[in-house]
Amino acid sequence: MDEPIRQEHSITVADAEAGARLDRVLSLHFAEISRSRFKALIEEGMVTADGRTIVEPSYRVKPGERLAVSVPPPVPAEPEGEDIALAIVHEDEHLIVIDKPAGLVVHPGAGNWTGTLVNALIAHCGDSLSGIGGVRRPGIVHRLDKDTSGLMVVAKTDAAHAGLSEQFAAHGRDGRLERAYAALVWGAPKRMTGTVEGNIARKETNRQKMAVTATGGRHATTRYRVAEHFPPSGGKTAASLVQCHLETGRTHQIRVHMAHIGHPLLGDMIYGAGFAASARTLPDGARKALEELGRQALHAELLGFEHPATGERLRFESALPEDLHHLVNALRLARWN
Structure with a gap:
């Protein structure tokens, strides 16, 4: 199957646009893409000004600058279950505690749409996983960095998610x-x-x-x-x-x-x-x-x-x-x- 193709857009900053925010200028030129989406793309390093990568949405553009943005292809709205081994420390009908290995991303996001802990949990827990965290973060109450290993608890029901979230909000x-x-x-x-x-x-x-x-x-x-x-x-x-x-x-x-x-x-x-x-x-x-x-x-x-x-x-x-x-x-x- 052919890989989806990125969309490449570019514009030249007009004199009247000089000094405006980068995300605002891009959203005015490409109405089909929201300003918030442009903000995320900029922070992900997908936008350049005269060939220089800009990561600040608030960057003030200059007249004559050539702005280029690379829009990644759309990804599935909902992550799919994947057969990824989990080190399960405890599990019951309400929650699951896992020992996350280093290198495993917790939830799908830019550059990591598959192969995450969420994909593994969907396959393991099926429909029992709490949906409060949203389609990309079902059951996730807290997270660890990709390269940090160790213990995490994940909610399997909405009630467990609410109860655990309250405890994490109090931070002990x-x-x-x-x-x-x-x-x-x-x-x-x-x-x-x-x-x-x-x-x-x-x-x-x-x-x-x-x-x-x-x-x-x-x-x-x-x-x-x-x-x-x-x-x-x-x-x-x-x-x-x-x-x-x-x-x-x-x-x-x-x-x-x-x-x-x-x-x-x-x-x-x-x-x-x-x-x-x-x-x-x-x-x-x-x-x-x-x-x-x-x-x-x-x-x-x-x-x-x-x-x-x-x-x-x-x-x-x-x-x-x-x-x-x-x-x-x-x-x-x-x-x-």
């Missing part, structure tokens, strides 16, 4: 929800335990990246506890194993907060790119294990909540997956100078 303040993550970070935090607070918002210059901001954004709090240092004693600490507890649930929260205090996650090429030189100074075995990891060193190791139907307290733990376990062992056994 009422004692019902508990979430903890294991993370390997560069260096050693000044204190063995601490709290990081700072509003998080999307960066103006890169909409795919979050940052702590002095104004605006959404409140975020992360509590951490250092579990282990590498090397274990003596010398300057190269890396630390920390456990992070979330009091809020913002996009990339742990990755952003740990980077904000100067200790980004190992393997995080978005928020820890400045530590590439540190990776080269690791002992051979640890450096090789980090290269093989190929992702941020973050794992959702603990998930506890109140069952939305029975009121029973449920608590699940997940051991480090093989790739992170291998990296931790390599750091422990390394011959440090």
Whole structure:
């Protein structure tokens, strides 16, 4: 079967349009595509100005600029079930708890319309999956980044979805929800335990990246506890194993907060790119294990909540997956100078 063809559109900015927002100019020229759709396309890197990719819908166009937009072919309105293996930790008629592997996208979206957790859940749960999350996110109450592994709970009924969503909205303040993550970070935090607070918002210059901001954004709090240092004693600490507890649930929260205090996650090429030189100074075995990891060193190791139907307290733990376990062992056994 032939692949669907992208639609390519281009215009030249008129003098009268100079200084107007990019998304507005495009929507005026192509009435069949909504402004909100153009905004999404811009943020996805589908629009160029004189050959330069623009990711800010608010970009002010200049007279004579050549704007080009690539519109992806339409995708199915509803995701289909796919036979994808699931690591099921718990399942009943109301909900399912899974241990998500790194590399698995949670729900369909730009660039990942198939092969997601949602596709796997549709095949496994069939018509019992809650529809509150919408056709592209059925049953999804919370999510993990593609390259973060660990525990997730998914609602199988609308009532369970409502009950779980209420707990996640409270972020554990009422004692019902508990979430903890294991993370390997560069260096050693000044204190063995601490709290990081700072509003998080999307960066103006890169909409795919979050940052702590002095104004605006959404409140975020992360509590951490250092579990282990590498090397274990003596010398300057190269890396630390920390456990992070979330009091809020913002996009990339742990990755952003740990980077904000100067200790980004190992393997995080978005928020820890400045530590590439540190990776080269690791002992051979640890450096090789980090290269093989190929992702941020973050794992959702603990998930506890109140069952939305029975009121029973449920608590699940997940051991480090093989790739992170291998990296931790390599750091422990390394011959440090």
